[in-house]
Amino acid sequence: MSERLFYHLDESEMPDAWYNIQADFTDPMHPPLHPGTGQPIAAADMGPLFPQALIEQEMSQERWISIPGEVVDIYRLWRPAPLIRARALEKALDTPARIYFKYEGVSPTGSHKPNSAVAQAYYNKKEGVRRITTETGAGQWGSSLAFACNHFGLECLIYMVKVSYNQKPYRKNMMELFGARVVASPSTETDAGRKILSETPDSPGSLGIAISEAVEMAVKDEHTKYSLGSVLNFVVLHQTIIGLETEKQLALAGEKPDVLLASFGGGSNFGGFVLPFVNRKIKGESMRIVAVEPAACPTLTRGVFAYDFGDAIGMTPLMPMHTLGHDFIPSPIHAGGLRYHGAAPIISHALNQNLIEAVALKQNDCFASAALFAKVQGIIPAPESTHAVHGAMREALRCREEGKSEVIVFNLSGHGHLDMSAYDAFLQGKLGDGEMSDAELQKNLAAVRKI
Numbered sequence: 539m540s541e542r543l544f545y546h547l548d549e550s551e552m553p554d555a556w557y558n559i560q561a562d563f564t565d566p567m568h569p570p571l572h573p574g575t576g577q578p579i580a581a582a583d584m585g586p587l588f589p590q591a592l593i594e595q596e597m598s599q600e601r602w603i604s605i606p607g608e609v610v611d612i613y614r615l616w617r618p619a620p621l622i623r624a625r626a627l628e629k630a631l632d633t634p635a636r637i638y639f640k641y642e643g644v645s646p647t648g649s650h651k652p653n654s655a656v657a658q659a660y661y662n663k664k665e666g667v668r669r670i671t672t673e674t675g676a677g678q679w680g681s682s683l684a685f686a687c688n689h690f691g692l693e694c695l696i697y698m699v700k701v702s703y704n705q706k707p708y709r710k711n712m713m714e715l716f717g718a719r720v721v722a723s724p725s726t727e728t729d730a731g732r733k734i735l736s737e738t739p740d741s742p743g744s745l746g747i748a749i750s751e752a753v754e755m756a757v758k759d760e761h762t763k764y765s766l767g768s769v770l771n772f773v774v775l776h777q778t779i780i781g782l783e784t785e786k787q788l789a790l791a792g793e794k795p796d797v798l799l800a801s802f803g804g805g806s807n808f809g810g811f812v813l814p815f816v817n818r819k820i821k822g823e824s825m826r827i828v829a830v831e832p833a834a835c836p837t838l839t840r841g842v843f844a845y846d847f848g849d850a851i852g853m854t855p856l857m858p859m860h861t862l863g864h865d866f867i868p869s870p871i872h873a874g875g876l877r878y879h880g881a882a883p884i885i886s887h888a889l890n891q892n893l894i895e896a897v898a899l900k901q902n903d904c905f906a907s908a909a910l911f912a913k914v915q916g917i918i919p920a921p922e923s924t925h926a927v928h929g930a931m932r933e934a935l936r937c938r939e940e941g942k943s944e945v946i947v948f949n950l951s952g953h954g955h956l957d958m959s960a961y962d963a964f965l966q967g968k969l970g971d972g973e974m975s976d977a978e979l980q981k982n983l984a985a986v987r988k989i
């Protein structure tokens with residue numbers, strides 16, 4: 539076994555195609571439905587929102603979709619991203635497990651999000667779109683899309699969830715620096731925002747509400763299209779560059795993973811990281827693949843599999859997914875990127891097929907593990923990523939108890955340099971867990987149509 543810590547790929551070894559798991563699922567996924575007719579949606583229904591190339595990717599059954607050269611050129615600003623052996627953490631935990639993490643915090647915005655933002659901006663530009671609208675929670679997606687739009691000369695309008703807008707002013711500055719306009723959501727600029735504000739004037743906002751606002755603006759203007767940072771098949775597709783690189787790097791390390799973990803919001807970093815391995819599992823390899831979600835928003839562990847809207851108001855197609863109900867507003871935990879009521883249909887399907895498992899962890903425990911990780915490895919995880927760190931550390935401690943030298947690999951989806959207010963709250967003992975009660979869960983699920 540080599541004693542190396544870093545597993546770097548050469549630029550020329552960067553994967554040149556994204557991986558589409560739909561080609562390898564043994565049972566097909568349920569189709570998204572038109573909310574009016576209840577019939578499977580047609581490509582044309584999505585035309586007002588997305589460029590044709592992305593709609594094709596959303597529905598594609600092709601196994602490999604090649605990455606355009608212009609996208610590769612921008613990926614090369616930070617990719618391939620490193621895979622790192624967390625030896626210092628292994629030592630601190632006194633575990634016989636070998637722990638590796640893929641580090642997506644090396645991107646321009648400090649997370650995995652530009653992997654899809656760059657691709658989406660590219661296809662929009664190619665089809666003559668002038669402006670892209672989007673939502674953002676903690677600001678990771680908004681800053682990534684702002685970065686990508688600036689590269690391709692597109693205007694960018696971002697609805698930022700109000701609680702995050704107030705918690706994370708530097709993210710807003712970053713988006714503005716890249717040339718975007720940022721509006722706190724719910725806002726008075728859209729019908730959706732005004733409706734929410736008239737009912738709940740002090741609404742902290744949610745990703746679902748911000749999506750409604752961004753979608754409305756795209757539908758109202760023919761030169762504007764909408765962009766989503768997670769959940770959709772094509773977003774998960776773009777993120778598979780993470781897992782494809784990780785596969786090559788684990789081969790360099792001579793390792794075969796026993797457990798893979800990533801934090802779970804809408805499912806893009808998790809899916810991007812694990813889907814190439816899910817395929818190996820479908821083909822008969824054995825390994826555990828674990829999504830780590832917050833106890834405050836336990837979509838996969840406590841939600842139902844249903845047809846539900848992707849946004850709060852009910853403007854999107856009905857998606858077959860695990861959901862907590864589209865009008866659920868999670869408590870304002872600091873992992874803003876994990877505060878989403880639904881799960882990517884691809885990941886929901888993988889869960890239904892028992893190809894993956896899920897666990898819900900509390901915010902304070904996640905931050906405590908992240909604090910240890912920061913001390914020994916020197917990287918401060920993004921609040922979202924603390925969930926993957928804590929999940930991986932629990933597995934490492936299990937290995938210690940069981941005396942097993944398993945290979946644990948997790949995705950460190952981003953760094954937390956712009957989220958220090960969350961660590962400040964943690965250090966002052968002011969961080970809540972926001973765990974969801976059963977009463978709240980039942981109330982939210984009452985209106986959801988189970989499949």
Ligand SMILES: *Cc1c(COP(=O)(O)O)cnc(C)c1O
Nearest residue numbers: 678768803804805806807875952
């Ligand atoms: C947005 C975000 C997430 C969660 O989103 P997914 O679509 O589930 O990946 C996780 N980590 C970081 C750092 C993020 O910015």
